[in-house]
Amino acid sequence: AGLELRTLAEAARVDRFQHRFQEALGKSLRAIELARRVNDLRSEVAARYEASIVLEVLGDPDGARHHATEMLALAERLRDRFWLNSALLTLMILSYLEGDWQTARDFGGRGLAVRAMDPRILGLRTLLEYQVGDFAQGEAYLKRLLEVMRLTPPGPSVPYVVPAMVIPT
Numbered sequence: 001a002g003l004e005l006r007t008l009a010e011a012a013r014v015d016r017f018q019h020r021f022q023e024a025l026g027k028s029l030r031a032i033e034l035a036r037r038v039n040d041l042r043s044e045v046a047a048r049y050e051a052s053i054v055l056e057v058l059g060d061p062d063g064a065r066h067h068a069t070e071m072l073a074l075a076e077r078l079r080d081r082f083w084l085n086s087a088l089l090t091l092m093i094l095s096y097l098e099g100d101w102q103t104a105r106d107f108g109g110r111g112l113a114v115r116a117m118d119p120r121i122l123g124l125r126t127l128l129e130y131q132v133g134d135f136a137q138g139e140a141y142l143k144r145l146l147e148v149m150r151l152t153p154p155g156p157s158v159p160y161v162v163p164a165m166v167i168p169t
Contacts, residue, residue, distance in 0.1 A: 005034040005043045012050040025054045032067075045074045045083045052090050056097075065094050085111045085118050092124060101132055117148045123162035127169060142166070 008031035015024035028051035035044030048071040055064035072087035092107035105128065111121040122145040129138035145163055152159040 001034050002038045002040055005031050005038055005040055009043050009046040009050065012047060016050055016054055021054050021058055024050055028054065041074050041078050045071050049086055056094060061094055061098065081114050085115050085121065089120050092121065096124060096128055101128060104128055119145055119148045119159045119162040122148065123166045126166050
């Protein structure tokens with residue numbers, strides 16, 4: 001069951017990257033069921049992340065929020081900074097897409113308190129501030145984002161991808 005759980009969680013990610021959203025969701029939900037039997041919090045977090053992203057893409061923000069909130073609680077129990085920030089980022093994105101700017105800022109602030117140089121959160125916070133017209137704040141977050149990129153060895157990595165998407169947007 002443990003091996004099946006980890007395999008399903010990873011297969012869900014592959015399906016999501018291939019835009020096979022229904023398949024990804026099915027595998028994620030099956031992995032979450034198995035996680036309860038096996039007590040593998042890390043794999044459950046990964047499965048809930050995939051489920052939340054897929055449900056967001058499929059237009060089910062309530063379902064996405066449910067899994068992201070559960071993921072956040074699990075990541076807090078694990079004390080895993082990557083998964084903690086991934087959960088906070090997912091909740092930030094959902095709030096951002098709904099136009100709930102303050103809640104999006106709050107989730108982003110919590111994420112930056114955990115990892116001040118998280119390029120994913122810095123990128124979304126840059127966009128948020130520019131879109132609501134706070135150009136000074138947008139510029140401040142953009143400078144932080146570019147600093148993360150400068151501190152990272154060149155290559156196809158998140159610290160380089162996020163600025164490439166944020167700047168033209």
